[in-house]
Each structure stands twice: as C-alpha cells, then as structure tokens.
Amino acid sequence: MTDPVHSSESSRPPAHDAKNRFVIDREGLRFLWQYARPRRRTLALSFAVAVVLAGLSGLLAWSVKQIVQSLTQGGTAETIGLWVGVAMVAVVFNSGLEVLNRLMLTTLFARISQEIRIDLFREIQDNPIAFHTHIRTGELASLIGNDVQSAAAGVLETFSALWQHPATFLFLVGLMFYLNPWISLIALVLLPLLSACVTWISRRARDAQMSFMDNQSKLLGVMVESITNVRQVKAFGMEAQRTEQLASRGEYLIHYLRKAALLSSLVSPVTDIINGVAIGLMALLAYWQIQHGYTTTGAVAGCLMAAVGLKKPMKGLSQSVVELQRSFAAVRRITWALGKTDRRTGLPVVEGPVRQVTLENVSFSYDGRRSVLDGISLELRHGERVALIGASGAGKTTLLDLITGFYPCTSGRLLVDGKDLATLDVKSWRRQIGIVSQEPFLFDASIEENIQYGNPEATTEQVARAARRAGCDEMLARLSEGLKTRVGERGCRLSGGERKRVALARALVRPISIIVLDEATSELDPEMEESVLRVIDGLAPEMLVLNVSHRPSILRHCDRALVLEDGSVRETTPAEIQKSLEASGECIRAGGPHG
Structure with missing residues (x-):
C-alpha cells in the first residue's frame, strides 16, 4: 500500500524540468x-x-x-x-x-x-x-x-x-x-x-x-x-x-x-x-x-x-x-x-446511524519507515463513552485521524459497520462525525452562522435546537442579540467555554454517529469543564463519544479507557486509571502534534 504521506519531493510544487526544452508546452x-x-x-x-x-x-x-x-x-x-x-x-x-x-x-x-x-x-x-x-x-x-x-x-x-x-x-x-x-x-x-x-x-x-x-x-x-x-x-x-x-x-x-x-x-x-x-x-x-x-x-x-x-x-x-x-x-x-486528489467516484455512501467501528490490525507510518501505530485492533460501539489517553507522541491524534478518514491505514483495515472504509465514500463518513478540538475555529460571523457552518441546510429551528443540546441557553440569554450575536475574529468576543459550546453545537447541528472531543475541555476551569462534560453525557446514548484529554476529570464521564503506549493500545477501565493516578499523584500528559 502506498505511503499516505507524500515524500518531500512530491509534496512541493514542481521545479523547472530541464529535460523539457520546448518553447511550447x-x-x-x-x-x-x-x-x-x-x-x-x-x-x-x-x-x-x-x-x-x-x-x-x-x-x-x-x-x-x-x-x-x-x-x-x-x-x-x-x-x-x-x-x-x-x-x-x-x-x-x-x-x-x-x-x-x-x-x-x-x-x-x-x-x-x-x-x-x-x-x-x-x-x-x-x-x-x-x-x-x-x-x-x-x-x-x-x-x-x-x-x-x-x-x-x-x-x-x-x-x-x-x-x-x-x-x-x-x-x-x-x-x-x-x-x-x-x-x-x-x-x-x-x-x-x-x-x-x-x-x-x-x-x-x-x-x-x-x-x-x-x-x-x-x-x-x-x-x-x-x-x-x-x-x-x-x-x-x-x-x-x-x-x-x-x-x-x-x-x-x-x-x-x-x-x-x-x-x-x-x-x-x-x-x-x-x-x-x-x-x-x-x-x-x-x-x-x-x-x-x-x-x-x-x-x-x-x-x-x-x-x-x-x-x-x-x-x-x-x-x-x-x-x-x-x-x-x-x-x-x-x-x-490538482493531481493530489483521490478521484474515485461512485463509492458506497455511509448511512447513519453507525453502530460499530472496528480496527483490524491497523498500522500507520508518516514516512514509510517508523510506525506511529502498530497492529491495533479494537471495537468502538454506538452509545459508548471512550477515553483515549496516552503520553505525548503515543499516537492519540494519529488514531483519531485514521478513524475520521483524514489518513488511510498503512496496513490493516478500518471497518464501518463491517465495511472497509477504504471502499466507502469518505466524505459521507465524515458527515457522520462531529469534532470539537482544543482550539475550535469560529468565523467572524454570528453565532447562528457559525453553528450553521456544520450543516448549511439547517433551518433556524434546527440551529436553535443544536444550541440547546450544546448547553448554550444561558449564554444566549445573556447576549442581547442571541443567535445573531457576532463572535468576532476567531470568536474573540466569547469566552473559552462559550467558544467550545458553539463548536459543540456546530457538531450537533447535523445527524452524527460519533462525537470526537480532542482536548476539548483542556483550557476550561473545572466548573466549566464539568458543565460541558455533563452535556456530553446527555448526548452519549445517541452516539459514540471519543474523548481525548490529559485531564483525569474526564474519566468520571467515560465507560471505557484506551491507553496508547509505543504505538499499541491497551484497554483498561477508567476506575483503574483513576486509582493509579491518585496513588502516584500524576495526571495524564497532553499529546503533542502527532500524539
């Protein structure tokens, strides 16, 4: 299978070809x-x-x-x-x-x-x-x-x-x-x-x-x-x-x-x-x-x-x-x-809700030499709250990138309800996933427009419902213009917690099967974090929740815990990890760019 990351030569615009000496190309x-x-x-x-x-x-x-x-x-x-x-x-x-x-x-x-x-x-x-x-x-x-x-x-x-x-x-x-x-x-x-x-x-x-x-x-x-x-x-x-x-x-x-x-x-x-x-x-x-x-x-x-x-x-x-x-x-x-795009057409579309995501002996390498993930096999099911933890560089973000279809597997298979993702329309798969990142990007537009970006066809009623599900009621009641309030460049007029809630509403404004929280609560104070996690708990029965964080507090809101170490996955329970952390006085370390 081809390396999913281009080599340094192919990832740059072409230099002049000395062999092509014709004046007319x-x-x-x-x-x-x-x-x-x-x-x-x-x-x-x-x-x-x-x-x-x-x-x-x-x-x-x-x-x-x-x-x-x-x-x-x-x-x-x-x-x-x-x-x-x-x-x-x-x-x-x-x-x-x-x-x-x-x-x-x-x-x-x-x-x-x-x-x-x-x-x-x-x-x-x-x-x-x-x-x-x-x-x-x-x-x-x-x-x-x-x-x-x-x-x-x-x-x-x-x-x-x-x-x-x-x-x-x-x-x-x-x-x-x-x-x-x-x-x-x-x-x-x-x-x-x-x-x-x-x-x-x-x-x-x-x-x-x-x-x-x-x-x-x-x-x-x-x-x-x-x-x-x-x-x-x-x-x-x-x-x-x-x-x-x-x-x-x-x-x-x-x-x-x-x-x-x-x-x-x-x-x-x-x-x-x-x-x-x-x-x-x-x-x-x-x-x-x-x-x-x-x-x-x-x-x-x-x-x-x-x-x-x-x-x-x-x-x-x-x-x-x-x-x-x-x-x-x-x-x-x-x-x-133009030559970098996968031009395959007519692939089967992923229809929701997705009940199960399976990784079968999945390995991944950025450069074709060193494996970031090696032989991972696991099952993720609808309705679960799964914590994904590990030290910096362990491969947490890389695993999320594979699950969301941003990179293909170097080897192994990723199955969506038993069907190989490599044979499916990846855009339709991503429409089943909502992502809330550590620094959610908001456009210099109204709250309504930022939420609607997750689903351009959403009506005002659907936007308002997504905002309620994301716990934005208190924030909107405080703002004189409500959903019409402009957030400023990168959401600078909102607090960190408010930006996270708008981002969560944007993820929920369309029907999704998976919600991915990539260090989504890392910058919030404990009270605000707990508030956001309670909102997620209320959504959990409707979807699969993948929560990546270095904060032990997320473990109380998860059913399973996956620990990434040296490119491999070890499954344990949130309670065991919590007990171990309390005994050692440590916390989960944050992941790096490829963590």
Whole structure:
C-alpha cells in the first residue's frame, strides 16, 4: 500500500524540468484548451476580428503605395484624396476593432481565471491532510491567487502567438511579395534569426518564472504563518527573526523578478534591431532596383510600409512566446496541486446511524519507515463513552485521524459497520462525525452562522435546537442579540467555554454517529469543564463519544479507557486509571502534534 504521506519531493510544487526544452508546452496548451473550449465561439469571433485587423494593416500599406505612386507619376488630386481617405478609414477601423478585440479577450481571461480558481480551490480542499501538512497556507494562497492569473493569461498569449500576430504577419508578407518579392526575401531570411533569439530567451524565461513563482509563494507563506501565529511570535520575541526571514525571501524574489524582467525586456530591443536591419537592407536593395529600373517608387514605398508594419506582429509574437512561459510555469504548479486528489467516484455512501467501528490490525507510518501505530485492533460501539489517553507522541491524534478518514491505514483495515472504509465514500463518513478540538475555529460571523457552518441546510429551528443540546441557553440569554450575536475574529468576543459550546453545537447541528472531543475541555476551569462534560453525557446514548484529554476529570464521564503506549493500545477501565493516578499523584500528559 502506498505511503499516505507524500515524500518531500512530491509534496512541493514542481521545479523547472530541464529535460523539457520546448518553447511550447503541449501539456500546458491542453490544460488551457479545456477551459477555453467552452468559449470557442468567442475565440472564433476574436480570430475573425484578427483577420480583419490583418487585412486593414495590408490595406494601409497598399494605400501608401498608391499615394506615393500617384505623387511620383502625376496622379490626380481626386485619386490621391481617395487613397488618403482609404488610409484614414483603415486607421480608424483598426483602432476600433483592436479595442473590441481586447475587450473580448479580457472578458475571456476573467472568466477562465474564475473557473480555474474555483476548480483549484475545490481540489485543494479535497486533497488529503498529508498534502496540507507539507505546504504552507500562504503558498496555497499564492497558488490560488497569483498562479491562476498567470495561467489564465496564457489563453490570451496563445491566441496572440498562434492566431492574431501570425495572421497580420502573413497578410503583410504576402503584400510585400506581391509588390516586390526580392525585397521581401530579406524579411524571410532574417526571420529564423529572430526565432532562434526568441527561443533562447523563452527557455531561460521559463526557468526564471518558475523560480519567481516558487519564491513568491514562499514569501507569502512566511507572511501568513507569522500573522496567524502572532501570539507565539510575540511570546517568544521572534519579531526580528521573522522579519529577517521575510527580508531574506524577498531578496530571492527580487533576484528572480529582475532576471525574468530582463529576459522579457530583451525581446523588444532584439526584435527592433532585427527589424531595423531588415528595413535598412530593404532600402539599399530598393535604391539599387530603382536605379536600374526594376521597380517603381510606389511599390518600394508600399513594401517598406508593410515592412514597418511587420514590427508590431513580430514584436508581439516574440513577447507572447516569452510571456507564455510564465503561463506554462503556472500551469505546471496548478496541475501538480490538482493531481493530489483521490478521484474515485461512485463509492458506497455511509448511512447513519453507525453502530460499530472496528480496527483490524491497523498500522500507520508518516514516512514509510517508523510506525506511529502498530497492529491495533479494537471495537468502538454506538452509545459508548471512550477515553483515549496516552503520553505525548503515543499516537492519540494519529488514531483519531485514521478513524475520521483524514489518513488511510498503512496496513490493516478500518471497518464501518463491517465495511472497509477504504471502499466507502469518505466524505459521507465524515458527515457522520462531529469534532470539537482544543482550539475550535469560529468565523467572524454570528453565532447562528457559525453553528450553521456544520450543516448549511439547517433551518433556524434546527440551529436553535443544536444550541440547546450544546448547553448554550444561558449564554444566549445573556447576549442581547442571541443567535445573531457576532463572535468576532476567531470568536474573540466569547469566552473559552462559550467558544467550545458553539463548536459543540456546530457538531450537533447535523445527524452524527460519533462525537470526537480532542482536548476539548483542556483550557476550561473545572466548573466549566464539568458543565460541558455533563452535556456530553446527555448526548452519549445517541452516539459514540471519543474523548481525548490529559485531564483525569474526564474519566468520571467515560465507560471505557484506551491507553496508547509505543504505538499499541491497551484497554483498561477508567476506575483503574483513576486509582493509579491518585496513588502516584500524576495526571495524564497532553499529546503533542502527532500524539
């Protein structure tokens, strides 16, 4: 069976693949196309506008040719005025269509950004806990925010690189060949040189963009981590250290930003130089041809006008290819995150109430080498109150994570009413479980909204009933707005006991079979703890209660006691443990992060 926790290599966004030296990433194009395909009508309309724009560019060059030819060959004022008018109309229509095209593509970009962002956010939430424990929250935020924008921009750059600029280029080159094929050959001879330069720049730009995005996400990770843990930062006097880490990461970011900006900015001067050399050579050849009577001044003027017009599509095409590397880099990071989700569908749904949970010879390892849990077998039944105790690192939290389906077993089976959890829909299983943790997270919303978060479809009556079952009556009577009272960020306007009761109500607002109390009363005074535990006692006949705590007081409210030692489980009675603790004068030690 595969290790449930990813290795260090697979738990990080991908670095640049040195073997992939292609300027155009086929996988990246396939990813972008799956989002662009539903809007292919918009793309088709944009392509039609691009063709018209290309034709207008050619018409402008042809008009210049006609004007110059009329001036040098004694054309009438009416003829000159006609072509001047045609040129003006071409300029006006060209400007208007460019605005229309940009508006359509920008709207397309915004829609595709939204769709990628929603899909990525959904997948990140569905990813296993192992994924989240190996990547910072800030890095995920950067992935959802910055990388999505860069990836979606690839649709615009792809359109520009494959359709818009090539269409204009082909129109103008075709006109040049019609007017003077020998002069036009100069542009085609220098085109491979431009292509080689752009390819060289693009390959290095992709490296720089990948490094920039990686450091950008890490910098955001440091920021979010410091802000969300500001109490710990202040308590240990780590302000200067965290600021230094942010500054250090920022220096890396500046380095790669400068590198990426330099590579991107090289495209414009390189294109200008090659285009300038081409026009200079064309002018010299045109002079020689005119002197020997091989061409006319009007044909040369039109040809040179078209050559000048080539500057825009050539520069745009080159820049699009380079900027496309940012999009491909972002797509690689996004597809890495999308590939972590278990995509099995059609699995049987767990229906409540669940009567029994069985562990058969279950073992678990985070790294594939050292077992945290080893050969555990036990039965947990509906209506029981089970205490789960053990020293720090014994595996209490890990066992809870297996029972709640956050991690799969490395070996052995976890059975839900006799059915292997690995073959069931784990989301439906989690809907049968209510969890109250040591630090329950409350949103900056009303008490009602926080409770309803446990069941978005719950009515006001169901929310009020859950609040009563959780013992919130006294608290709500004291608050002038009752359930409508806003709790503040992280529930800062409520006491610790009140936050626990709201969290308990949130767990009870939907029908559940198991209630998990993970150090849920550890921060409460004895009187408040006893009050909360009495509420749990009243719920016990309706469900299985799993209580993890380092406080001996919970033992009076439990029917069974499971002691975790060295990755194994030993069952005893709460009375025996209580007697042993009283004799030794000790208390149960709290569990650590993997306790």
